[in-house]
Amino acid sequence: MSSVIGYYTTKYGEIWNKSLFDLVEEVMIGVLKTTHIEKEQIDAIFFGNMLAGVLENNLHASAKISEILGVHIPVFRVEAACASGGIAFHLAHQYLASHKDETVLVVGAEKMNDYPVETITDALMAASSGEEQEAGLTFPGLYALLANTYMETFHYTEENLAYVAFKNHYHGSLNEKAQYQKQILLETILKSPYVADPLKVLDCSPISDGASAVILSSSSSLIKKNKNTTRVLATEVATDTISLKNRKSLLELAATRIASEKAFSKTKLKRKNIKVAEIHDCFTIAELFAMEDLGFWKKGEAGKRIKELSTMLGSNSDLIVNTSGGLKAAGHPIGATGIKQIGEIYLQITNQAEKRQIKHCQYGLAHNVGGSGGTAVVTILGS
Amino acid sequence: MSSVIGYYTTKYGEIWNKSLFDLVEEVMIGVLKTTHIEKEQIDAIFFGNMLAGVLENNLHASAKISEILGVHIPVFRVEAACASGGIAFHLAHQYLASHKDETVLVVGAEKMNDYPVETITDALMAASSGEEQEAGLTFPGLYALLANTYMETFHYTEENLAYVAFKNHYHGSLNEKAQYQKQILLETILKSPYVADPLKVLDCSPISDGASAVILSSSSSLIKKNKNTTRVLATEVATDTISLKNRKSLLELAATRIASEKAFSKTKLKRKNIKVAEIHDCFTIAELFAMEDLGFWKKGEAGKRIKELSTMLGSNSDLIVNTSGGLKAAGHPIGATGIKQIGEIYLQITNQAEKRQIKHCQYGLAHNVGGSGGTAVVTILGS
Numbered sequence: 001m002s003s004v005i006g007y008y009t010t011k012y013g014e015i016w017n018k019s020l021f022d023l024v025e026e027v028m029i030g031v032l033k034t035t036h037i038e039k040e041q042i043d044a045i046f047f048g049n050m051l052a053g054v055l056e057n058n059l060h061a062s063a064k065i066s067e068i069l070g071v072h073i074p075v076f077r078v079e080a081a082c083a084s085g086g087i088a089f090h091l092a093h094q095y096l097a098s099h100k101d102e103t104v105l106v107v108g109a110e111k112m113n114d115y116p117v118e119t120i121t122d123a124l125m126a127a128s129s130g131e132e133q134e135a136g137l138t139f140p141g142l143y144a145l146l147a148n149t150y151m152e153t154f155h156y157t158e159e160n161l162a163y164v165a166f167k168n169h170y171h172g173s174l175n176e177k178a179q180y181q182k183q184i185l186l187e188t189i190l191k192s193p194y195v196a197d198p199l200k201v202l203d204c205s206p207i208s209d210g211a212s213a214v215i216l217s218s219s220s221s222l223i224k225k226n227k228n229t230t231r232v233l234a235t236e237v238a239t240d241t242i243s244l245k246n247r248k249s250l251l252e253l254a255a256t257r258i259a260s261e262k263a264f265s266k267t268k269l270k271r272k273n274i275k276v277a278e279i280h281d282c283f284t285i286a287e288l289f290a291m292e293d294l295g296f297w298k299k300g301e302a303g304k305r306i307k308e309l310s311t312m313l314g315s316n317s318d319l320i321v322n323t324s325g326g327l328k329a330a331g332h333p334i335g336a337t338g339i340k341q342i343g344e345i346y347l348q349i350t351n352q353a354e355k356r357q358i359k360h361c362q363y364g365l366a367h368n369v370g371g372s373g374g375t376a377v378v379t380i381l382g383s
Numbered sequence: 384m385s386s387v388i389g390y391y392t393t394k395y396g397e398i399w400n401k402s403l404f405d406l407v408e409e410v411m412i413g414v415l416k417t418t419h420i421e422k423e424q425i426d427a428i429f430f431g432n433m434l435a436g437v438l439e440n441n442l443h444a445s446a447k448i449s450e451i452l453g454v455h456i457p458v459f460r461v462e463a464a465c466a467s468g469g470i471a472f473h474l475a476h477q478y479l480a481s482h483k484d485e486t487v488l489v490v491g492a493e494k495m496n497d498y499p500v501e502t503i504t505d506a507l508m509a510a511s512s513g514e515e516q517e518a519g520l521t522f523p524g525l526y527a528l529l530a531n532t533y534m535e536t537f538h539y540t541e542e543n544l545a546y547v548a549f550k551n552h553y554h555g556s557l558n559e560k561a562q563y564q565k566q567i568l569l570e571t572i573l574k575s576p577y578v579a580d581p582l583k584v585l586d587c588s589p590i591s592d593g594a595s596a597v598i599l600s601s602s603s604s605l606i607k608k609n610k611n612t613t614r615v616l617a618t619e620v621a622t623d624t625i626s627l628k629n630r631k632s633l634l635e636l637a638a639t640r641i642a643s644e645k646a647f648s649k650t651k652l653k654r655k656n657i658k659v660a661e662i663h664d665c666f667t668i669a670e671l672f673a674m675e676d677l678g679f680w681k682k683g684e685a686g687k688r689i690k691e692l693s694t695m696l697g698s699n700s701d702l703i704v705n706t707s708g709g710l711k712a713a714g715h716p717i718g719a720t721g722i723k724q725i726g727e728i729y730l731q732i733t734n735q736a737e738k739r740q741i742k743h744c745q746y747g748l749a750h751n752v753g754g755s756g757g758t759a760v761v762t763i764l765g766s
Contacts (some may be wrong), residue, residue: 006710050442051435051436053434053436053462053509054436054437054440054442055609057437057505057506057508057509057516058513058675059433059437059462059464059510060462060463060464060509060510060511060625060754060757060758061462062466062470062622062757063464063510063622063623063624063625063753063754063757063758064512064625064754064757065622065623066622066623066624066757067512067623067624067625067626067629067757071622072621072622072623072637072638073621073622074473074620074621074622075622075758076461076463076470076474077461077462077463078459078460078461078462079436079442079443079444079447079460079461079462080443080445080459080460081442081443083445084489087445087459090457091459091474091478094477094478094481095474095477097480097481098477098480098481122440125440125441126436126440126441126442126443127442127443127446128443129447130441133440146687179671226760237457238455238456238457239445239446239448239449239454239455239456239457239458240446240449240450240455241446241449242443242446242447242449242450243450246450253457254455258455292666305527354715366398370445371446374443374445374446374447374449375443375445375458376452379500
């Protein structure tokens, strides 16, 4: 059984004075310092990144990271589009299952703002099918197809989507590492310009630079030595078709549902045991889907339930969602997101979430999605 | 303990009528048929590929593979430049260490010939440092620096390098899956035009399309059912600086040496127990380095020893190297190479190597390198 024993993240946003590997160096050094661990105590490194190859002909991160830290240990770069961070964490946990008494660094990073938005929009389409690329679709376009199907089927309007952004921007205002730290009024969200009908600018997560890192350990002495630790109770992965047109249903992300069922079945926890969740809200509609696919709310119910704002900090409900601000307000540096989600749950469970702290938080869940749902990772942490 | 229970590869070469994922589909279906395993028996897939993102904006392979096979199981794409295949195999083996009674597919693939050679040369430089890219270096250039250092230090000439190509092209002539199946005279190699002095065209591995797959299992019943299986005795990874200028020595690839020491120490085998090895001969000089760094020959000796042709099929020596033809003659579709190396060792140990078969082959070694030595994987298989 491995435990998260430390977390460090850069602020997310537009970071003009650092390269991708400057950010990687910052969080590796940062998390080692925070946890008082020497680099010699690290046995392997898992690294999640999506776009450095496409954007800047920058691959072979294993050797680049080896050079930065001055180590010869195994370094593994994994890529699963926007789930790259979650997959890196998953494989690190698998690795420790057969490496007792070892400790690994898990790092995610992305550098996006050095390129024009059109370049980024095209590059992100690498996570979709060739056919969807050729059809001129974009990720806002793909999620707009899902949003329209959902809204038509269950009779919702754009207002139902907007509540997700409203809540998550409020949470972002409490997180000094968030890209956007300002509350946004519901009417501002509803008046923002369309990107892909029905999704507006303020339904979309931004383009972000940033890196995040956690230390994961199976060493009982190291876990005991650190006062802030939380166990990994489950981390499960499922996949689905790359193309939306080949899905059985456009009213769910099946990969999320399958990964979630596996994770809850492994931990034997009930949904109501989860007090805090970081959910993959790349677009507002994605949080509504996820609340249903993860099993927190019934299918078709999310549009209504979100308006109660029961998942917002300050509510007395059982479950608060995206206290970091989510991808929507905290930002979405692709490869880093999955690590930041786990880091936020770690902060909550170990009582380090400051202004965003939830009371009596024993169990939390992180949910990371690749593309339009082709990959999903569901991780449950608990003390 | 996991075992390789099946292997399938496309012919390597110029494959104009298939896309990257056509090749992936061919080897996945091929290896399942060969081993009489249904896709429902596969618990996870590990996929090694380097360049699809850079060349054709093609990422998120997990979902693409999920769609091809019609499964929802975890699929993991890993990238470590030219060691992507070896790393995929390594992580698959790690995965099975904590998943008893499971079976995984390990696939490697690359599609390179659809692009001009200049594009490929630039794209491959993603595996080097930014500084080396900006200096206008290429991979032939980087390995030429190593070759010149080696030749100067130990007083060798280009003829010493040429023997590697001579031997491996002879082996390729016996392998119907090889890109080049023709013997080449030593004088032809020596008269071929320079790419980067002292490396000539016939010192370099070619640009190749291809895919390869193995099935790896920890299920004792499945292993028992298959008559052709071999155990994974060790698979070890080490890393080194991305930049040549930051290495302590230019007379070795330290990552190979470290990974090899770890692998032999884990298996408790001696070098002389290894009867067959597939070695990362991206350039002729790379095989000479590897023979020394793996511990088969003493430092500085390889230039002389290669001229004895003791590692060529037909010799009575203890160790035959690159019976597949190596990267040099069999071809080097980047992500596939590490899998093909393991597949060739599997064929040898299970007596299926036909015209290339070595007698009494109990143990074999595969050696896969990323970039100019920033990553190395050493895998030892045995019956």
